Each structure stands twice: as structure tokens, then as C-alpha cells.
Amino acid sequence: xxxxxxxxxxxxxxxxxxxxxxxxxxxxxxxxxxxxxxxxxxxxxxxxxxxxxxxxxxxxxxxxxxxxxxxxxxxxxxxxxxxxxxxxxxxxxxxxxxxxxxxxxxxxxxxxxxxxxxxxxxxxxxxxxxxxxxxxxxxxxxxxxxxxxxxxxxxxxxxxxxxxxxxxxxxxxxxxxxxxxxxxxxxxxxxxxxxxxxxxxxxxxxxxxxxxxxxxxxxxxxxxxxxxxxxxxxxxxxxxxxxxxxxxxxxxxxxxxxxxxxxxxxxxxxxxxxxxxxxxxxxxxxxxxxxxxxxxxxxxxxxxxxxx
Amino acid sequence: xxxxxxxxxxxxxxxxxxxxxxxxxxxxxxxxxxxxxxxxxxxxxxxxxxxxxxxxxxxxxxxxxxxxxxxxxxxxxxxxxxxxxxxxxxxxxxxxxxxxxxxxxxxxxxxxxxxxxxxxxxxxxxxxxxxxxxxxxxxxxxxxxxxxxxxxxxxxxxxxxxxxxxxxxxxxxxxxxxxxxxxxxxxxxxxxxxxxxxxxxxxxxxxxxxxxxxxxxxxxxxxxxxxxxxxxxxxxxxxxxxxxxxxxxxxxxxxxxxxxxxxxxxxxxxxxxxxxxxxxxxxxxxxxxxxxxxxxxxxxxxxxxxxxxxxxxxxxxxxxxxxxxxxxxxxxxxxxxxxxxxxxxxxxxxxxxxxxxxxxxxxxxx
Numbered sequence: 033x034x035x036x037x038x039x040x041x042x043x044x045x046x047x048x049x050x051x052x053x054x055x056x057x058x059x060x061x062x063x064x065x066x067x068x069x070x071x072x073x074x075x076x077x078x079x080x081x082x083x084x085x086x087x088x089x090x091x092x093x094x095x096x097x098x099x100x101x102x103x104x105x106x107x108x109x110x111x112x113x114x115x116x117x118x119x120x121x122x123x124x125x126x127x128x129x130x131x132x133x134x135x136x137x138x139x140x141x142x143x144x145x146x147x148x149x150x151x152x153x154x155x156x157x158x159x160x161x162x163x164x165x166x167x168x169x170x171x172x173x174x175x176x177x178x179x180x181x182x183x184x185x186x187x188x189x190x191x192x193x194x195x196x197x198x199x200x201x202x203x204x205x206x207x208x209x210x211x212x213x214x215x216x217x218x219x220x221x222x223x224x225x226x227x228x229x230x231x232x233x234x235x236x237x238x239x240x241x242x243x244x245x246x247x248x249x250x251x252x253x254x255x256x257x258x259x260x261x262x263x264x265x266x267x268x269x270x271x272x273x274x275x276x277x278x279x280x281x282x283x284x285x286x287x288x289x290x291x292x293x294x295x296x297x298x299x300x301x302x303x304x305x306x307x308x309x310x311x312x313x314x315x316x317x318x319x320x321x322x323x324x325x326x327x328x329x330x331x332x333x334x335x336x337x338x339x340x
Numbered sequence: 341x342x343x344x345x346x347x348x349x350x351x352x353x354x355x356x357x358x359x360x361x362x363x364x365x366x367x368x369x370x371x372x373x374x375x376x377x378x379x380x381x382x383x384x385x386x387x388x389x390x391x392x393x394x395x396x397x398x399x400x401x402x403x404x405x406x407x408x409x410x411x412x413x414x415x416x417x418x419x420x421x422x423x424x425x426x427x428x429x430x431x432x433x434x435x436x437x438x439x440x441x442x443x444x445x446x447x448x449x450x451x452x453x454x455x456x457x458x459x460x461x462x463x464x465x466x467x468x469x470x471x472x473x474x475x476x477x478x479x480x481x482x483x484x485x486x487x488x489x490x491x492x493x494x495x496x497x498x499x500x501x502x503x504x505x506x507x508x509x510x511x512x513x514x515x516x517x518x519x520x521x522x523x524x525x526x527x528x529x530x531x532x533x534x535x536x537x538x539x540x541x542x543x544x545x546x547x548x549x550x551x552x553x554x555x556x557x558x559x560x561x562x563x564x565x566x567x568x569x570x571x572x573x574x575x576x577x578x579x580x581x582x583x584x585x586x587x588x589x590x591x592x593x594x595x596x597x598x599x600x601x602x603x604x605x606x607x608x609x610x611x612x613x614x615x616x617x618x619x620x621x622x623x624x625x626x627x628x629x630x631x632x633x634x635x636x637x638x639x640x641x642x643x644x645x646x647x648x649x650x651x652x653x654x655x656x657x658x659x660x661x662x663x664x665x666x667x668x669x670x671x672x673x674x675x676x677x678x679x680x681x682x683x684x685x686x687x688x689x690x691x692x693x694x695x696x697x698x699x700x701x702x703x704x705x706x
Binding site: 037040041044048138142143145146148239243244245246248249250251253284285288289291292293294295296297298299300303 | 384385387393417502508533534535536537538539541542543544545547548549551552553555556567568569572590591701702703705
């Protein structure tokens with residue numbers, strides 16, 4: 033393998049990992065507040081289709097991404113109303129949201145299948161992108177890659193050092209106690225859910241506007257589920273979600289690269305690599321049960337009846 | 341009270357959208373006196389620029405040719421399996437005299453429904469099981485693959501070709517081998533790299549697969565998957581690509597050299613006419629270039645005229661029968677002779693192909 037190939041592999045790793053990172057970060061915040069939203073795939077698809085439609089008609093990618101986030105937010109609002117106000121089972125509601133999203137997005141997108149548009153261009157960071165090897169891998173991406181990394185950093189700080197982060201965690205640990213000390217449990221959870229929706233919508237649009245600038249039915253192809261699993265295996269920690277997302281991206285690319293090299297391992301076996309390696313590594317990282325308990329939101333997925 | 345009615349509303353919304361997306365878009369056209377009702381069951385949306393799109397073009401061609409003698413109905417995005425049986429049954433029950441089921445996974449549901457409706461004729465695409473009222477049909481896509489190989493072999497500079505493949509089934513392996521043989525026939529130094537993506541449709545993954553092969557030196561790509569992801573990647577990286585199923589040049593005006601396109605129209609017209617005339621019989625149709633069942637889409641002008649002429653000459657030879665893509669000598673990957681010189685591959689070998697010819701890089705997954 034020459035250095036150019038390695039550079040390109042790592043470059044593609046980051047691009048492949050980015051949508052998964054967005055979804056995982058959104059769901060991580062949501063789960064930290066004690067809400068399990070299995071509707072990621074549905075929200076991503078809605079983001080992907082609305083982002084594409086808006087960008088196609090307005091020729092503005094910025095508007096496309098904005099409307100993708102709005103679509104994701106509206107979907108998550110639906111989830112919020114049903115699971116928070118009507119106190120429906122979160123697992124069932126989330127699953128319904130995924131089915132609803134994949135159906136509705138296919139319906140809305142019928143006229144847009146087979147249309148193309150100009151994708152998001154890469155923005156090289158001046159000076160830094162001229163560094164050999166590292167410059168290409170880290171500093172010549174599209175703007176959303178940088179945003180996803182910054183977002184991860186902000187969330188890391190948010191949960192570690194801010195009072196607001198502490199409130200989200202408290203609500204996820206014990207909503208009853210939180211309410212007793214006067215925290216607005218429902219409001220916090222709603223905000224977390226809506227944030228999750230916005231991130232899923234953005235991730236969907238990253239697929240339909242950046243990676244392959246086109247809309248296709250069910251184009252997320254299970255990435256929402258991967259991100260969901262990632263949050264759990266990352267034991268609800270931001271830094272591990274980053275590792276997981278990029279590791280998954282890296283293994284997805286290696287599965288294809290190794291085939292091109294004619295490695296004599298069955299491609300079916302290679303295709304399982306991203307899943308196996310990501311899970312094994314993250315399980316290994318979080319093998320300490322006591323520490324997992326520290327980070328797992330205790331009231332995750334449990335319905336909460338406000339007494340106010 | 342309010343809560344429960346809201347819940348109902350939400351669940352009915354989910355239900356309605358499901359119905360709308362899964363089994364919607366039934367279109368009926370050309371009302372006339374007792375015309376033959378012809379039904380089509382599609383696996384994808386008609387706008388997929390791929391497999392289903394080609395079938396729907398065939399339907400439109402038939403409508404145009406037969407005018408008020410037929411009316412057509414199509415149901416798109418029908419999942420293979422139990423769902424399809426319900427759709428096929430519904431079409432049979434509602435007075436359709438001829439029903440085309442256009443995906444491999446509809447094979448058993450088609451046969452099951454056919455048993456219950458002996459007076460309805462069924463045509464199943466890509467399958468191998470027939471019954472008294474069920475025929476099968478497919479095109480010799482490998483002839484197009486061979487031409488694509490010739491094109492790629494003549495256009496490559498790096499002598500490395502890339503092939504994005506879905507699943508290791510005979511149909512796909514046959515395509516890879518035909519493509520390789522076509523390329524080798526004009527360029528003995530060529531190597532074909534194959535990447536299996538284990539999906540028919542994942543634009544993101546298909547694109548990544550194409551990009552990894554470009555990294556490894558491939559400068560002409562082709563695909564046996566259904567999305568334009570490969571063409572997309574080729575356009576972005578400035579290499580060439582050959583499409584499949586339909587003309588994909590909108591996705592890569594510079595990259596797209598040509599595409600192998602299915603042409604189902606003439607067959608559909610003939611089959612419907614046979615039902616109208618009462619001469620329909622269950623058979624296996626396997627038409628090729630000679631019968632116009634497939635073709636290449638218009639060449640990209642970047643292909644020099646001399647090369648275009650050469651490709652057309654090969655096409656003419658296949659059409660006339662003087663050239664068979666799988667005529668010996670054909671060597672296996674190991675170099676051993678599989679088909680001796682002067683012989684043509686037996687049909688059984690062609691239908692159940694599970695080996696690579698020499699020139700394909702990598703190992704066939706089992």
C-alpha cells in the first residue's frame with residue numbers, strides 16, 4: 033500500500049463516518065435525557081428527502097440542510113407528543129416512526145428519483161490542508177465534517193462541565209427527583225428529542241446532498257440503526273461515539289478495499305467486518321460493568337408521568 | 341378521550357402512509373371495449389432509472405403498439421415475498437388476462453396464484469420455474485456485457501477495469517465473465533477488479549465501492565447494481581463508467597460511455613398479441629441482441645469514431661450469430677481450459693455459472 037492510498041482510505045473513512053456520527057450524537061443526547069427514540073432511520077429518511085427536494089428546487093444547499101433539519105425536528109416532535117404527552121411506549125412509538133418515515137419519504141420522493149444535483153464542495157482549510165498526508169485526511173473536507181467534529185467537542189464539554197448538561201443527565205437518571213427539585217423534566221426531554229431529530233435530519237441530508245447527491249428510496253440503508261447500536265456500545269460517552277463512528281466508517285471502506293486487492297477472504301465475511309469490529313472494540317472499551325452503570329441513564333425508555 | 345382519539349389518529353396516519361408507499365400508484369389507462377387487461381408487478385419505483393424503469397418503458401411501448409386492444413395496470417415497489425402474492429392475486433381477480441411479474445423473488449408467489457387462476461396467463465421474468473399458464477422470459481444481458489467489455493478494453497489506459505457487483509448468483513457472475521472476455525478480446529493486458537457490495541441498491545455503498553477501485557487504478561467502471569452511484573463516483577473522479585439497465589448519462593455526462601439497456605417492449609407486445617389471438621403458450625423466452633431484446637445506449641462522443649465502429653462490428657457479429665461471447669477457448673482463473681477451442685459453452689453451464697474466467701482479479705465468494 034502506498035501512502036497515497038492510505039491517505040485516501042482515511043479520507044473516505046471520515047466521510048463515511050460523518051452521517052453516523054451526527055445521528056449518534058443526536059441520539060446520545062436524547063438517551064441521556066432518558067428517552068429512547070428508535071425512529072432514527074425514519075427521521076434520517078425524511079431529512080434526506082426534504083433536504084434533496086428543497087435543494088433541488090432552490091439550488092441552495094444551505095436551505096436544503098435547513099429544511100432537512102426541520103423535517104427531522106417535526107418527525108421527532110411527533111414522537112415527542114406521542115411518547116411524552118400521551119405516554120405511549122417509547123420503543124413501539126420509535127419503531128412506528130421509522131416505518132412511517134420510510135413510507136412517507138418514499139411517497140414524497142417519488143417524483144425526485146433519478147434527478148441529480150451538484151453536491152457540496154470541499155472547503156480546504158488554508159495552510160493546514162497543504163500539510164502532506166494529514167492535510168488531505170483532516171483538512172480538506174466539506175464544512176459539515178468540521179461541524180460534526182465541533183459538535184462532538186461541544187457536547188463533550190456540555191456533559192462534562194456545564195450545569196445544563198448536568199440537568200439533562202439528572203432528568204435521565206431520575207425524572208421524579210428532578211421534578212421534585214423543580215427541573216422542567218418534560219421541557220428538557222422535548223429539547224433533547226428535537227435535537228436528536230435535527231441531527232438525524234442533517235445526517236440524512238448529508239447522504240442525499242453530499243455523499244451521493246441524489247434521492248433514492250430507503251437510501252439510509254440501515255445507518256440509523258447502526259448509530260443507535262453505537263450509542264449503547266459507546267456506553268453513552270461522546271468520545272467513544274466518535275471512535276465508533278469512524279471505526280465503522282474505516283471498516284466499511286476496508287471491506288471494499290480488501291476485495292479490490294484480491295484478498296482471498298470471502299466477501300460475505302468481509303461485509304460483516306464493520307459490524308463485528310465496531311462492536312468488539314466498543315465492548316472491549318466498556319468491559320467494566322460498574323463504569324457502564326455510571327454512564328447509562330437509569331430511566332432510559334421508562335414512561336414518566338408528570339405530577340404538575 | 342382526547343388521548344385515545346389522538347392515538348388512533350396517529351396509528352391511522354402510519355397505516356395510511358404505509359399503504360400509500362408500499363402498494364400505491366395503480367394507474368389504469370386506455371378504456372375501450374373489452375380490451376385485454378394486462379397487469380405488471382414491479383419491484384422498484386418506475387423512476388428508479390434502472391430495472392423497473394426499463395420494464396415500465398416496455399409497458400408503454402406495448403400500449404402504444406396495441407392501442408385500444410389492451411389496457412394496462414401496474415403496481416410498483418412491491419416487496420418480494422408474501423406481499424407480492426397478495427398483489428398478484430388482486431390483479432388476477434380483477435379481470436387481468438395477462439400478468440407480468442418482473443422480479444426473481446416473485447417466482448413462487450406467481451406459481452401459487454397461477455394455480456388458482458388457470459385462465460389467466462402469467463409471465464415471470466428471470467425465473468426458471470414454469471407451469472401450464474406461467475411462462476418465463478429474460479434477455480441475454482451477457483451479450484451486452486461483452487460489448488461493454490469491448491468498450492472498456494478499448495478505452496482504458498491503466499488496463500484496470502472495475503466492476504461493482506451485487507450478489508454472487510449465476511446471472512451476475514455471467515455478466516462479469518462476459519465483460520472480462522469482451523475486454524480481453526481487444527486488450528489482452530486488461531485486469532478486471534470486482535467488488536461485491538452485497539446489496540442491489542445502496543447508492544452510498546455503491547459509490548464507495550467505485551471510489552475504492554478508482555484508488556486502485558481502475559479507469560473504466562461498470563456495475564451490476566441498480567443505482568447510479570457508480571456513474572456518480574466516476575464523474576466526480578474523472579474516469580469512465582458504463583451503466584446498466586437504462587441510459588444513466590444524466591448522472592455523469594462526461595463519465596458515462598454507454599449503458600446496457602433492456603428493451604422489453606417488443607416481447608411484451610408479442611406476448612399480449614398472442615393472448616389476444618389465443619396462441620399464447622408457456623415457454624422460456626431468452627432473446628438477445630438479435631431479437632432487439634437489449635441494446636447499448638447512444639455512445640458518448642468521447643469514444644473515438646474508430647472505436648465506435650469496432651464496437652458496432654462486434655455487435656453485428658453477435659447479432660448474426662458468427663460470434664458467441666462464450667465461445668472457446670475459455671480459461672478458468674487457474675488458467676485451465678474450461679471450454680475448448682471451437683466449442684460454445686453449454687446452456688446449463690451458462691445458466692448455473694459459478695466460476696471466474698481468467699482475467700478476473702480476486703476470489704469468487706461462495
